[in-house]
Amino acid sequence: MSPQVPQVHGHCDARFSSVRTAFEENFRERGELGAAVAVVRDGETVVDLWGGWADAAGTRPWERETLVNVWSTSKGPTALCAHILADRGLLDLDAPVAAYWPEFAAAGKESVLVRHLLSHRAGLSGLREPHSLEQLCDWELTVARLAAQE
Structure with a gap:
């Protein structure tokens, strides 16, 4: 520097x-x-x-x-949208994530609640396997890897 x-x-x-x-x-x-x-x-x-x-x-x-890279800029808008949905009765913060995304229940995540994701308490700090920027832009691949993560 x-x-x-x-x-x-x-x-x-x-x-x-x-x-x-x-x-x-x-x-x-x-x-x-x-x-x-x-x-x-x-x-x-x-x-x-x-x-x-x-x-x-x-x-x-x-x-x-x-x-x-601006990785964390989506946290605020995501939380706002989730809380608007919860306020409208369209999202239950106390429901398991798997109620909305069944594949997410893989690898011991069946009891992770929506509120755990929103408060970064789900134990998912990142993907274990290397994931390139190109792969990150592949929605299906990234969603599948997140669902499979323990």
């Missing part, structure tokens, strides 16, 4: 200056390597910031279009 604090690039509307301040602090005070943040409000981009490095060696600057 570069010993210098990386420069932050981009635009930040004055109304959101605290976002820029917090973003810069991540580099200065928390050792952030590289990052970007964008905020759209009422269809207007009010924050579009990036900075740091796209590699651990600090040789490739983080650019506006640098791509990264």
